[in-house]
Every structure is written in structure tokens, then in C-alpha cells.
Amino acid sequence: MFLRFGICLILFIFLNQHVTASYKSYDGYKILEVPFKHKIAKRYVQNIDKHFGFMPDFLGENWKKEEAHFFIEKDQVAKVGDALKFSNISFNLRDVDSKMFTFSRKRRDLANSPISITDINTRYLSYDEQIQFLNNLASQFPNLVKLQNLGNSYEGRPITAVRLGDDGTNKPIVWIDAGIHAREWISYNAALYFIWTILNDPNYRQLLQNVQVNVVPNTNPDGYEYSRTTERMWRKTRSRFTSSKCAGTDGNRNYPFFWGNEGVSHSTCSEIYCGTRAASEPEVLALTNAIMREERRIKAYVSLHSYGQEILYPWGHTKNSHPSDVQDLIRVGKMMATAIQNLHGTQYNVMNSGDGLYPAAGASDDWAKSRGIKYSFTMELSPSDDYTGFILPEDRIFQVNRETFQALTTLVRVVSQEFANRTTTSTTRISAKFQRTRGFGSGK
Ligand SMILES: [Zn+2]
Incomplete structure (x- = not known):
């Protein structure tokens, strides 16, 4: 009996140490x-x-x-x-x-009940749990949810897009993606909360009839899993290079617009390494290909990041440069910020990406804008301070999820008002004309 207990104790200590030992220590940082x-x-x-x-x-x-x-x-x-x-x-x-940089996975790994919205609001999920959550939603709402595999990550994990309200028509699309930077964990939860809430709250049914929303809740699954299991502060993808001991590319410096120009590094060990060429990362290639396939219908693009409480608009690749419709971007960005503030008073700053301290070429919002997507933003979610930074405590997830939801639905409404039932492609024109002559209502 004692022997068995002793063996169990030793095994327990060994497993515990194994978990702690494999996680990078930031002592002295x-x-x-x-x-x-x-x-x-x-x-x-x-x-x-x-x-x-x-x-x-x-x-x-x-x-x-x-x-x-x-x-x-x-x-x-x-x-x-x-x-x-x-x-x-x-x-x-x-x-x-340094305790902030460790992450207790034991409790989570043992849990085997289906992932619920309570999980999304109270803890950070593994990639497998995120996928399980999406699969459950897809079977619960077969008419409103289509899951689409955009391609695989470097390590072979599928990058999944959730198509909400895709009814085969040519209605405008809002594109939302999250987590290209692995350590920005709150972005994944905020995207998943958005998906769950827009499906479960009947108030948004009409909105989904007018606008399709494509959400990619995890654009960098390899980096995220590495951040969860090995190095909490990991930011990049997990590409390996034969010529370097360092791994990973900054996905948000890898988009094919002014690639490699400014605010990037060409050294593989840098946190802002821009990759061997534009869209060298399979994750970025999958995302850009998917967006280009539907770019004429996509009217808004938002990439979720943390931290800083900012809504950033292009251009970010250089300083003092704005698109010609910058006033529209500022107007809508401010509407999103107001929607957040109305909830709990949290303030977001609406600013130009290039006007911060460092311009950065090859970012996704710039690229999306360059493809003609009108409302293109990067959101830096809470907090604004560096005390918690990327390590947003789990008891604050719910509030950030709700705030992000307010901003994103504001944007979806803008797209609905400005673009729904308008002619976006020749197919729409034909179908709208067809409907009119038959006396059908619009907004199919
Ligand atoms: Zn980021």
C-alpha cells in the first residue's frame, strides 16, 4: 500500500516537474x-x-x-x-x-466535457478545444455555419474559417481573423465569443441575412500551441530554417504589400522577422488566397491582436501616409470605439498604424486595404498597460469578449447599411434584376 502510494507520489512529482521544466522560465527578464x-x-x-x-x-x-x-x-x-x-x-x-508566464494545463487537460461558452469566457483553450467548439456549433446551426479549411499550417494544423450566414448569395462579407501573433491569447477567445454570440442571439439573425461574416479564429495554430506548451511569449509562426537555429516568421510582416520595406528584420532570430519572401508562411498564403477568392465581396477586414486598446487603420507600412478615404475609416473606427466605451467605459484610441512609434510593412490590414477592402482595421485588444500585457488574467476574458463583440457588430452593421442589397458583382446584378421582374423582395 505504502509502496504503491510512494510510486504514485514519485510519478506525480516527476510529471509535475516535466510540465514545469518544459516551460521556458523568464526569471531575470x-x-x-x-x-x-x-x-x-x-x-x-x-x-x-x-x-x-x-x-x-x-x-x-x-x-x-x-x-x-x-x-x-x-x-x-x-x-x-x-x-x-x-x-x-x-x-x-x-x-x-515569472509565475505569470507559467500556465497550469493539468486541470484543463483532464476536462473532457464539451467546450461551452463559459469556457470561452473564463479560460484559454487549446487549439483542439477551439476546433471542437467550432464543430459543435456547426452541427448545432447547420443552416448558419459552414466550416472551411483554408489550408494547413507549417506543422500541418488546419486553418479553419467559419462562414456565418453563407447562403450562396453574393451578399457583402466582413472578414475577421485572430491570433497571427501567438502570445496574444485574448484574440482567440474574442473571435470565438463573437461566433457563438452572433449565432445564439436571435437579434442578429437579420444582420446575418444581409451580411456574411467569415471568421478565422486561429490563424497561427502552431505558434499558439508553442506559446501554450513551451514559451509563453512566443509571437511568430513555427517555420524552421536549415540555415538558422531560430524558428518562426512574424506573420504580420509577411503579407505581400511593401513586404520587407520598413519596420521589419531580415534576421531569422528577430521577433519581427519578415520571412524569406512575401507570403512565405503557409498560414499567410492560405489567408491571402482565401481573401482574394472573394475580395470583391469583402467590405471590411479586422485582424484581432493585443495589447494596447487601439483601433488602427492603414497605411502602416510608412509614416504620414493615408488612403484617400481615410475619413471613412476614422468615422467607422470611432463608431467601433464608442460602442466599446458604452459598455463599461473602456477607452480605445483610433489611430493610423504608421503614426505609432514604428511603421511596419507587410501587415495584414495594409494588404487587405490594398486589395480594395474598404474598412480595414487592426484591433489591439485590452489591456493598455504592460502589467498584464499579453497575459490577460482569465477573470478579465469575459469583459474583453463583450467589448470586442460590440465593436465588431458595429462594423457588420455599417457594412449592412452601406453595402447590403447593392450590386457587388455581375451575378448579384442579374439576380437582383431577376428578382425585381418577378416581384420578389430583395435581400435573399
Ligand atoms: Zn499582434
Whole structure:
């Protein structure tokens, strides 16, 4: 009896250690906060790679405090502090709570009941659980949901699009995707919550009759699983290169529009490595091909990211450059921000992607806009501060899900008002004319 208990105890300790040991430790890492209100500090931050001799991992900026956040590796902390002191730049190197970067998977892995909306609102799911959730919805709502495999990730995981309200007509489409950056976990939940709610709340039936919504809730499944199991702060895809010890490409620098131009790195070890060529990543290729197949019908594109509480509009590949209809983008972006604020007062900043600290070429929102998709945005979801950053606590998931839903349905409504029942393709024109002559109503 005691022997058996002893063996069990040893096994338990071993398994536990195995889980902890396989997860990357961020002991000694620091978060660097640099206020950039003053011009000199801002210029310094914008050229930080030249001052440091390397580009640190840029986490985001707090637009309220005008403060930039970077994640500094243990071995670089002293060097970074010296460089900042030497240039008289005020800064704060903050300790990170390394416990935040571990993730208890035991409880979750043991659970085998079907994934419910409570799960989506209270915890981060594995990729397999996300797919299970989508399959359940597809069988529950066969007339409203079609699942489409857009292609496979580098490691062979299917990238699934959820086509909501696809009735075979040529009605306008809103495209929403999430999680091209693996560590931005909240984006996956926000996309899944959107899918569940728009299906389960009958108030949105009419909207889905006017507009089709294609949601890709996990555009980087390899990176996400790696972030869940090995390195919490993993951002990129998981492509491997024979010539490098480093893996992965920044999917949001890999889109084929001004690819490789500005705000990217050509070094495989960088967090903003743009890949060997435009759309080199199978994930990005699958997404761009899928969008191009229907691009004349797609009237809005939103890519969900975190963190920062920002609604960003193109162009982002360079500074001080806007599309000719920028006022429309600002107007609709502000409507989305107001919808969020009306819920709990959370403030989102509507701004141009290129006007932040770093322009970035090869991002998906720029590419979507270049393909003629009118309302193209990137949303940086909550929080705005670097204390929780990408590690949004699970008890805050529900609120962010609800806020994101408000913004996204606002956009779907705009598309419905501006584009539904309009002639988008020649097929629609013929069918609308056909309906009119037969005396049928519109909005089939
Ligand atoms: Zn991101």
C-alpha cells in the first residue's frame, strides 16, 4: 500500500516537474518602460536598435501615458540600463512576475466535457478545444455555419474559417481573423465569443441575412500551441530554417504589400522577422488566397491582436501616409470605439498604424486595404498597460469578449447599411434584376 502510494507520489512529482521544466522560465527578464512625451525621448525610442546595438522585443505602447514597453532578456538588462543612463533617458526596468508566464494545463487537460461558452469566457483553450467548439456549433446551426479549411499550417494544423450566414448569395462579407501573433491569447477567445454570440442571439439573425461574416479564429495554430506548451511569449509562426537555429516568421510582416520595406528584420532570430519572401508562411498564403477568392465581396477586414486598446487603420507600412478615404475609416473606427466605451467605459484610441512609434510593412490590414477592402482595421485588444500585457488574467476574458463583440457588430452593421442589397458583382446584378421582374423582395 505504502509502496504503491510512494510510486504514485514519485510519478506525480516527476510529471509535475516535466510540465514545469518544459516551460521556458523568464526569471531575470525585465519590462523596460520608456516615457516618450518629450521629443528627445521619442527620437531615442524610435532609434532604440541603434542605441542598444539590437532591436529589443517591442511589446506595445501605452497611448494614454505615452510610454513604450519592451521585453528585455536577462543577459541584456545591464547593457540596456547603461545605454539609457548614458543618453540621459528616463526609464524604468520593472521586474516581471515569472509565475505569470507559467500556465497550469493539468486541470484543463483532464476536462473532457464539451467546450461551452463559459469556457470561452473564463479560460484559454487549446487549439483542439477551439476546433471542437467550432464543430459543435456547426452541427448545432447547420443552416448558419459552414466550416472551411483554408489550408494547413507549417506543422500541418488546419486553418479553419467559419462562414456565418453563407447562403450562396453574393451578399457583402466582413472578414475577421485572430491570433497571427501567438502570445496574444485574448484574440482567440474574442473571435470565438463573437461566433457563438452572433449565432445564439436571435437579434442578429437579420444582420446575418444581409451580411456574411467569415471568421478565422486561429490563424497561427502552431505558434499558439508553442506559446501554450513551451514559451509563453512566443509571437511568430513555427517555420524552421536549415540555415538558422531560430524558428518562426512574424506573420504580420509577411503579407505581400511593401513586404520587407520598413519596420521589419531580415534576421531569422528577430521577433519581427519578415520571412524569406512575401507570403512565405503557409498560414499567410492560405489567408491571402482565401481573401482574394472573394475580395470583391469583402467590405471590411479586422485582424484581432493585443495589447494596447487601439483601433488602427492603414497605411502602416510608412509614416504620414493615408488612403484617400481615410475619413471613412476614422468615422467607422470611432463608431467601433464608442460602442466599446458604452459598455463599461473602456477607452480605445483610433489611430493610423504608421503614426505609432514604428511603421511596419507587410501587415495584414495594409494588404487587405490594398486589395480594395474598404474598412480595414487592426484591433489591439485590452489591456493598455504592460502589467498584464499579453497575459490577460482569465477573470478579465469575459469583459474583453463583450467589448470586442460590440465593436465588431458595429462594423457588420455599417457594412449592412452601406453595402447590403447593392450590386457587388455581375451575378448579384442579374439576380437582383431577376428578382425585381418577378416581384420578389430583395435581400435573399
Ligand atoms: Zn499582434
